[in-house]
Amino acid sequence: MASGSVDVTYRGIFQKILAGNIVKTLVKASRHSGKIGGTISRYSDSPERNGIPAKQFAVIAESQDELHVEMAKYEPDNIRLIAALDDTLAKGHESWAWYGIRPIHLGLREGGALLVVSEHERAKLLEFIPRLPFEWRLAILPGEKSFSGLWVYHDDGTEFRVLGAIARLIPEVVGLEELEKEVGKGPKAEQHLDWLRQGYREVQVGTVPAGVGAPNTYEPVKLPEWTEMAEAIIVPAAPRGGRQEAFKKFTTRSERPVIDFDVCTQCKQCFVECPDSVFELTPEGYYNPEYEACCGCGICAEVCPVDDCIVMVDELAFADNRDLYEEWKADRAAYRQFFQGLLERERVTARSSRRKVSA
Numbered sequence: 001m002a003s004g005s006v007d008v009t010y011r012g013i014f015q016k017i018l019a020g021n022i023v024k025t026l027v028k029a030s031r032h033s034g035k036i037g038g039t040i041s042r043y044s045d046s047p048e049r050n051g052i053p054a055k056q057f058a059v060i061a062e063s064q065d066e067l068h069v070e071m072a073k074y075e076p077d078n079i080r081l082i083a084a085l086d087d088t089l090a091k092g093h094e095s096w097a098w099y100g101i102r103p104i105h106l107g108l109r110e111g112g113a114l115l116v117v118s119e120h121e122r123a124k125l126l127e128f129i130p131r132l133p134f135e136w137r138l139a140i141l142p143g144e145k146s147f148s149g150l151w152v153y154h155d156d157g158t159e160f161r162v163l164g165a166i167a168r169l170i171p172e173v174v175g176l177e178e179l180e181k182e183v184g185k186g187p188k189a190e191q192h193l194d195w196l197r198q199g200y201r202e203v204q205v206g207t208v209p210a211g212v213g214a215p216n217t218y219e220p221v222k223l224p225e226w227t228e229m230a231e232a233i234i235v236p237a238a239p240r241g242g243r244q245e246a247f248k249k250f251t252t253r254s255e256r257p258v259i260d261f262d263v264c265t266q267c268k269q270c271f272v273e274c275p276d277s278v279f280e281l282t283p284e285g286y287y288n289p290e291y292e293a294c295c296g297c298g299i300c301a302e303v304c305p306v307d308d309c310i311v312m313v314d315e316l317a318f319a320d321n322r323d324l325y326e327e328w329k330a331d332r333a334a335y336r337q338f339f340q341g342l343l344e345r346e347r348v349t350a351r352s353s354r355r356k357v358s359a
């Protein structure tokens, strides 16, 4: 048996209850084998907003002293497993209050596991997850993102399937037997136990050798010392007619709007309704999203009156925030092919309302 921490990285606020339930159940289950534990939650920005990457930790220890040491850190660093509840977090997430983007597996120890709930294959995820100097494990729990609601928890099995997968990956910290004892006590126990065992069986796990993965282009994030922090919580206003450069939105996004400029009527609805003033007016009269500022809320796709003009596309279809309008202008035939390809291949959400396309 061993101690260690589990980091559950999720999208606030949609997955907050889901993440909280997972860490609490891990700590309670660890008591069945004589361990003790605690949970820590924190989010990157303030306040916790829709889609923002956030974390909760289960810290599991074999003694009070060990627990106190780990709980007293800025963040736990004896991380045996990181569970990402949304696979688009593989593109990295902002650190506290925008001091820069951090890789999804930051803090993972050698041999540790990154568990991702995803419908994608391992190779696709490794296009985004940077290489590490040691061997680690990438585990995929097949499934859709569970954005189980802001204020109402949707008991769809994700919580228990993730717990089952964790038991398979780090049995030395929390095993299936302990989790069965804990989950078996609650309401709807039979259903929850089924899901727990399903996650245990279905998780796909493989090792990732040292040096395999995307190039590591992340700049180390330097968090301020307490003497360097501004007094109180200060969010400077965006300059008139501009954006707040310190608060980019794109890591909150699991989908992005893509526009078919060939059918756009320049009606301006997207520009008017976008809550983050993302659209720039082009000299030709089109409205072009600045992707660094887009949080992926999908409102523009909802309000666009033209069928299949704005579609919301899985964020993992893109490696960067490049300007798609410029691509359309440079080669319209190639852009048409690209757009049709997105419609056919990529999963487009129901928020695009006109059409839902499956991968």
Ligand code: SF4
Pocket: 256, 257, 273, 274, 275, 276, 277, 278, 279, 289, 293, 294, 295, 296, 297, 298, 299, 300, 301
């Ligand atoms: S998804 Fe559309 S409406 Fe929402 S922030 Fe992005 S551009 Fe604006």
Ligand code: SF4
Pocket: 259, 263, 264, 265, 266, 267, 268, 269, 270, 271, 287, 303, 304, 305, 306, 309, 310
């Ligand atoms: S709402 Fe649709 S049709 Fe209207 S300007 Fe925006 S993209 Fe074009």
